[in-house]
Amino acid sequence: MIDTGSDATAVHVPNAQPVGNYDDGATTNIELAGIDSDHEYFVEQGILLFTDGTLVRGYAMELAIAHPSTLDTALPSIIGRPLINRWRMRYDPWGSHLEVIAKDPDISFRGSVEDIPRQF
Structure with a gap:
């Protein structure tokens, strides 16, 4: 989900499940205010990859990864302003249309996201 009011890009359950276990205390914790509560x-530093089927664009950035026990599992992950500010958006509220064009990636290449190893 795109959130133009969010100061962070947040990865929520179930998208955070493949990331791993952070119970060892080695990471930084923050509290973010949401619509219903904090x-x-x-x-963590991470790379988000987006593809249009031909070109893969990667963005290295700080990610807020939800504690699995603190959020409703139905909440979508949020793309916030740190990434949105690098993209172009066209919004037509009367036509119920939002178009996002990924721009200014840190890395880009021709190929498929499926070709990228899941673990480094």
Whole structure:
């Protein structure tokens, strides 16, 4: 979900499940205010990949990864301003249309996201 009012890009359950276990205390914790209440997150450096089927664009950034026990599992992950500010958006409220064009990646290449190893 795109949130133009969010100061962070947040990865929520179930998207956070493949990230791993952070119970060892080695990560930084932050609290972010949400619509219904505040929630705790781990802060990690990560790379988000997006593809249009031909070109893969990667963005290295700080991610807020939800503590699995603190959020409703139905909440979508949020793409916030740190990433949105690098993209172009066109919004037509009368036509119920939002178009996002990924721009200014840190890395880009021709290929498929499926070709990228899941663990480094």
